[in-house]
Amino acid sequence: MSEFLPGMLGVFDSGLGGLTIAKAIRQRLPEYQLAYLGDTARLPYGNRSADLVYRFTTEAVGYLLSQGCPLVVVACNTASALALRRLQREWLPVHFPDRRVLGVIRPISEYVADASRGGRVGVVGTASTVGSGAFVREISGRNPRISVVQQACPLLVPFIEEGWGRRPETAKLVRDYVRPLQEAQVDTLVLGCTHYPMLRAEFAAAMGEHCFIPDPAAVVAEKLADYLARHPERELQISRGANHRYLVTEHTDRFAQLAGEWLGHPLTLEGVDLQP
Ligand code: DGL
Numbered sequence: 001m002s003e004f005l006p007g008m009l010g011v012f013d014s015g016l017g018g019l020t021i022a023k024a025i026r027q028r029l030p031e032y033q034l035a036y037l038g039d040t041a042r043l044p045y046g047n048r049s050a051d052l053v054y055r056f057t058t059e060a061v062g063y064l065l066s067q068g069c070p071l072v073v074v075a076c077n078t079a080s081a082l083a084l085r086r087l088q089r090e091w092l093p094v095h096f097p098d099r100r101v102l103g104v105i106r107p108i109s110e111y112v113a114d115a116s117r118g119g120r121v122g123v124v125g126t127a128s129t130v131g132s133g134a135f136v137r138e139i140s141g142r143n144p145r146i147s148v149v150q151q152a153c154p155l156l157v158p159f160i161e162e163g164w165g166r167r168p169e170t171a172k173l174v175r176d177y178v179r180p181l182q183e184a185q186v187d188t189l190v191l192g193c194t195h196y197p198m199l200r201a202e203f204a205a206a207m208g209e210h211c212f213i214p215d216p217a218a219v220v221a222e223k224l225a226d227y228l229a230r231h232p233e234r235e236l237q238i239s240r241g242a243n244h245r246y247l248v249t250e251h252t253d254r255f256a257q258l259a260g261e262w263l264g265h266p267l268t269l270e271g272v273d274l275q276p
Contacts, residue, residue: 003067004067005035006067006068007033007068007070008033008068008069008238009035009072009238010037010069010071010072010073011025011035011036011037011073012036012037012038012057012060012075012076013037013038013039013074013079014039014042014045014046014078015040015044016038016040016248016255016262017157017160017193017194018036018038018075018076019036019246020197020217020262021073021075021220022034022036022075022263024217024220024221025220025224027221028221028222028224029225029228030242031240032238032239033238033241033242033245034244034245036244036245037060037248038247038248038249038255038259039060039249039274040249040252040255041248041249041250045082046125046129047126047128050082050128050132053078053079053083054083056079057076057079057082057084057087058083060274061074061087061101062095063272063274065095065101070100071099071100071101071234071238072099072101073102073103074102074103074104075104075220076104077104077105077125077126077192077194078126078193080105082132084103088101102224102227104216105134105138105192107223107224108135108192108220109135109139109190110138111214112139112190113143115188115214116143116146116187117187117188118186119143119147119187120147120149120185120186120188121139121147121148121186121187121189122151122184122186123136123148123149123192124150124151124153124177124192124203125150125153125192125193125196126152126153126157126193127154129152129192129193130150130151130152130192131152135148135150135190135192149180153193153196155173156170156173156174156195157195159173160195160199161195170199171202174199174202175206178203178206178207181207186211188214189203189207189211189212189213191203191213191214191216197217200213200215245270246267246270247269247271247272248269248270248271248272249274250271251269251270255269256269
């Protein structure tokens with residue numbers, strides 16, 4: 001059977017929010033062909049158990065690798081937090097020992113651990129991401145002097161997906177969620193969910209001007225560029241060109257519209273079935 005995505009740089013997310021990461025990668029590394037996969041049939045991942053997220057993630061990443069992607073970036077914070085380490089240690093060496101799968105938690109954690117001036121970092125994410133403690137482990141692992149305060153914001157993904165991003169109710173919700181982080185006087189805030197950059201202005205207004213809020217997509221794209229520069233053998237395997245593919249496990253008009261909004265221009269979504 002011929003491969004469907006030969007040499008393409010895979011980007012996986014539970015849905016369409018990861019298109020912000022795909023967009024940043026396209027801007028920073030415009031020469032590579034991307035294959036984006038959003039598991040729209042099974043989203044959201046953010047309130048699911050680690051075992052289920054692991055199963056969904058191995059199926060989706062396995063699809064991209066089996067279709068020819070030499071490298072996959074897991075853009076979903078929840079999947080990176082709950083499934084990536086196990087996938088890299090147990091699953092990848094058995095099924096695709098010559099491929100690589102990277103996530104978003106480590107590059108963002110490294111960046112904020114180095115950037116935080118006051119040593120107090122806040123993390124917002126889905127309930128599953130926060131419950132996993134992955135950001136705390138990674139940030140403290142890089143710099144043990146940093147204290148990390150987390151806050152789950154489970155209502156924000158559905159609000160954004162409903163198109164309520166600019167409503168005053170959403171700004172109020174953001175203010176309520178970040179209150180414990182303000183009280184802890186965090187100097188840096190991690191937007192640890194694909195969707196939250198859509199509410200960056202609301203988070204910035206709620207946290208005040210002294211709090212630094214990095215753009216996670218730009219950080220991930222920069223760290224990926226650095227990774228490829230350090231691994232030229234892998235970089236050479238990635239195909240060049242602008243024929244990017246956008247795949248989803250469930251195709252609806254609503255998803256097509258949302259995808260255009262996330263990416264900033266209209267695109268063609270292709271439906272795929274992850275089962276072999
Ligand atoms: N992509 C998820 C994340 O970054 C948010 C959406 C979901 O819950 O599936 O955590």
